[in-house]
Amino acid sequence: MSGGRVLVVDDERMNRMLLRRPIEAAGHEVVEAMNGREALDRLRDAPVDVVLLDLVMPEMDGYETLAAIKADPALAHLPVIVVSGVDELASVVRCIEIGATDYLTKPFEVSILRARLEASLAGKRVRDLELEYLEQVSRVTGAARALEEGVFDPASLEAVTARDDALGLLARRFASMADQIRVREEQLRREVRELRIEIDQVRQAQRVAAITDTDFFRDLRSRAGDLRREVRGDGTGAEG
Amino acid sequence: MTTVDVIDRGAFANLLAMTGDDEAFIDELVDVYGEDGEHQVASLRAAVVSDDTGTLVIAAHSLKTNSANMGALGVAELCGELEADGRAGSVVDARARVETIAARFKDARAALLALRGRG
Numbered sequence: 389m390s391g392g393r394v395l396v397v398d399d400e401r402m403n404r405m406l407l408r409r410p411i412e413a414a415g416h417e418v419v420e421a422m423n424g425r426e427a428l429d430r431l432r433d434a435p436v437d438v439v440l441l442d443l444v445m446p447e448m449d450g451y452e453t454l455a456a457i458k459a460d461p462a463l464a465h466l467p468v469i470v471v472s473g474v475d476e477l478a479s480v481v482r483c484i485e486i487g488a489t490d491y492l493t494k495p496f497e498v499s500i501l502r503a504r505l506e507a508s509l510a511g512k513r514v515r516d517l518e519l520e521y522l523e524q525v526s527r528v529t530g531a532a533r534a535l536e537e538g539v540f541d542p543a544s545l546e547a548v549t550a551r552d553d554a555l556g557l558l559a560r561r562f563a564s565m566a567d568q569i570r571v572r573e574e575q576l577r578r579e580v581r582e583l584r585i586e587i588d589q590v591r592q593a594q595r596v597a598a599i600t601d602t603d604f605f606r607d608l609r610s611r612a613g614d615l616r617r618e619v620r621g622d623g624t625g626a627e628g
Numbered sequence: 629m630t631t632v633d634v635i636d637r638g639a640f641a642n643l644l645a646m647t648g649d650d651e652a653f654i655d656e657l658v659d660v661y662g663e664d665g666e667h668q669v670a671s672l673r674a675a676v677v678s679d680d681t682g683t684l685v686i687a688a689h690s691l692k693t694n695s696a697n698m699g700a701l702g703v704a705e706l707c708g709e710l711e712a713d714g715r716a717g718s719v720v721d722a723r724a725r726v727e728t729i730a731a732r733f734k735d736a737r738a739a740l741l742a743l744r745g746r747g
Contacts, residue, residue: 399686402660402694406646409653444689473693495639495697498646 391415392437392509397427397453398471399445403494407440407471410498411505424448428456431463438508441488443472443479451482458487465515467508471496521555524548528559535566542566634732634739639699651744658740661698665691665733672710672726684722685714691733700736703729 391414396407399422408418419436421427423445430436439457443450450470457463467489472479475493483491489511490504527548534540548559599605647653671687674680692707706729713719 400690400694401664402657402697405653405657405660406697409647413648444686446686473689473696494693495642495646497642 391417392512393417393419393435394505395419395421395427395430395436395439397421397424397439397445397450398442399423400442403442403471406495407501410502411440414502414505416505416509424450424453424456427453431457431466436466437512438505439466439468440471440505441468443470443474443483451486454483454486454488465512465519467512469504469508471501524551524555524559528555528562531559531562531566535569540566634700634702634735635743636699636701639696639701640743643697643699655744657698658737658744661694661700661740662737664694665737668694669726669730669733672729676722676726681714681717681719684719685711688714688729691729695733695736698736698740700733700740703732703736706732 394411394416396404396411396418397420398404398407404420408420411418419430419434421430425448427439427441428448431439441450441453445453448456450472454468454470457466457468464487468487469490469492470483470488471492471494473494480491489508492501492504524547527544531540531545534544542563545559545563549556549563551559643657644654647657668687668691671683672691675684675687688707688711692704692711695701695704695707706725710719710722710725710729719725
């Protein structure tokens, strides 16, 4: 499994160093911020999987930062582990109430940090898979709507049909049925075009017949025959 | 005061374990503790002069955390008490307490340098 991206928010250089080391050793990438404002900027710059958040910081403290993360719909799902030198119960309760996933006090035990970090990363991965699944389910329902409206694009289901599960099977079946419908529609259109041509030809024949099946036309043809014979010199009418 | 008095062996052993006994990294941490600690002591002194409780609390908290990380539990305890009083808005004898912290920090820094063989 590939490593996660961890944002370490702490105004103290030593704490950032102590946190960075075991996280990188576990195969994860570390991004740093020195206060809450910087943390929010980093979170909006690029995706992060877990935030390790100090509480006592200048500019914007950890409580405000945690509240801002939880109030932002794009960030609210992020696991936030508070890593603080504040060991008062009230602070732990306050952070959990705001939405912190976990609370570690400094100095921390590396094994506990790793365990809680991995648990949070696993939770984030499950959450990401759920979000991806729901997004792909909505692609299939959107495709059904698009098919009814005649604007279905098979490319819109490519990512879903590649799935190796029931949703992937459903998407493949749907795409296959949509393709069959497309082929049948094209065949029907071709047949309709051919029928139209036949109808046009019949109509034209009927129009010609309507003209040629009259006494006037027959009289004209008779006169024309006479004229041709006169021109060829095998008749008598023209010379008399 | 001896190194044993100033630096808690158990806490320092925990730091060694945290860093995988990486001496170069420990050396770097000792340097950072010394450099940043000087700034934190300067901030504490400035906060006392300007009667700035907010700065006092943040500087005391930072020095407390760093000292606890390095095993300088005496400094950490004094800073923790100052931080708590600052949060409660009732810091008594601030100047004297900050100077005690400064002296204990100086001892702790020297002890850490001795521990890594540079003292």
